[in-house]
Amino acid sequence: MTTKTSSSRLQKQLTPYYFLLPALLVLGVIILWPILNNLLMSLQKVRLLKGGESEWVGLANYTKLLGSGSFSSSVGSSLRFTLLSLPIALVLGLALALVFNEIKRYRPVFTAFLLVPWAIAPVVTGYMWRWLFHDSFGLVNYFLLSVGLIDANIPWLAQPGPAMGAVVVANVWRFMPYITIMLLAGLQGISTELYEAAQMDGANVVQRFWNVTLPQLRHVIGVVFLFATIWMVNDFGLIFIMTEGGPAKATQVLPITIYRIAFENLQLGRGAAAAMMLLAFLLALSVFFIRVLFRERRRGDEN
Numbered sequence: 532m533t534t535k536t537s538s539s540r541l542q543k544q545l546t547p548y549y550f551l552l553p554a555l556l557v558l559g560v561i562i563l564w565p566i567l568n569n570l571l572m573s574l575q576k577v578r579l580l581k582g583g584e585s586e587w588v589g590l591a592n593y594t595k596l597l598g599s600g601s602f603s604s605s606v607g608s609s610l611r612f613t614l615l616s617l618p619i620a621l622v623l624g625l626a627l628a629l630v631f632n633e634i635k636r637y638r639p640v641f642t643a644f645l646l647v648p649w650a651i652a653p654v655v656t657g658y659m660w661r662w663l664f665h666d667s668f669g670l671v672n673y674f675l676l677s678v679g680l681i682d683a684n685i686p687w688l689a690q691p692g693p694a695m696g697a698v699v700v701a702n703v704w705r706f707m708p709y710i711t712i713m714l715l716a717g718l719q720g721i722s723t724e725l726y727e728a729a730q731m732d733g734a735n736v737v738q739r740f741w742n743v744t745l746p747q748l749r750h751v752i753g754v755v756f757l758f759a760t761i762w763m764v765n766d767f768g769l770i771f772i773m774t775e776g777g778p779a780k781a782t783q784v785l786p787i788t789i790y791r792i793a794f795e796n797l798q799l800g801r802g803a804a805a806a807m808m809l810l811a812f813l814l815a816l817s818v819f820f821i822r823v824l825f826r827e828r829r830r831g832d833e834n
């Protein structure tokens with residue numbers, strides 16, 4: 532009787548995993564197998580011009596990348612691109628979310644229009660902003676000349692500093708709607724009783740924002756920050772269309788470097804190693820943020 536009871540209990544415990552098994556198999560084929568294949572390729576030197584011959588080189592691809600100035604420069608470009616884009620997009624997205632949260636009428640219409648930049652393909656966005664920042668025919672120069680802020684056309688995409696600024700502006704324009712929608716959903720989940728209690732205690736608008744809104748939004752902001760960071764670090768299409776990594780490699784972020792190593796220089800092993808290093812960095816960042824968010828949530832539940 533005890534054996535039957537224990538076996539039935541084990542069967543009940545395993546039942547949820549039976550339902551998850553098909554999804555886990557699909558994820559294993561689609562995600563885990565390519566990652567393992569890429570990891571094995573990163574430890575080899577693949578010669579495409581010799582029929583795809585491969586030679587086991589161990590960690591040589593990784594050491595060469597770590598000692599490469601071009602790879603280090605692309606890491607710095609990715610960090611600059613992300614650290615410039617993300618704070619601006621977060622601040623503007625939070626501001627828009629606060630405005631839309633106060634709009635009761637026609638809110639679905641406004642949010643639908645807001646999603647247009649996020650719905651446009653990155654390639655289309657890249658070409659659109661490339662023309663907007665065109666030195667001779669771009670609307671940006673035309674507007675600045677019309678209002679008298681500049682005296683001559685600025686070659687935005689032909690100078691290192693302005694080129695990075697241009698791709699940051701395009702990236703903020705593309706990501707801000709996603710951040711706004713996520714934060715707007717978080718704002719609508721905050722209980723009005725908290726605001727009423729704070730107002731009864733004499734808190735003004737700024738104090739309610741700092742003491743009620745931001746603490747209640749911290750988990751949503753953490754999730755948005757994590758996903759936006761992953762997407763921005765992995766961004767390829769927008770920057771490649773606008774600048775192709777130039778001028779003088781000023782906007783050559785890590786995904787563009789990986790593309791050039793693997794598909795232009797035909798060094799698949801070294802390109803796979805660079806991709807694995809990028810994956811390791813993003814996984815470490817994800818684990819860190821998830822641990823921090825869950826730790827704060829557990830503390831909140833205990834309190």
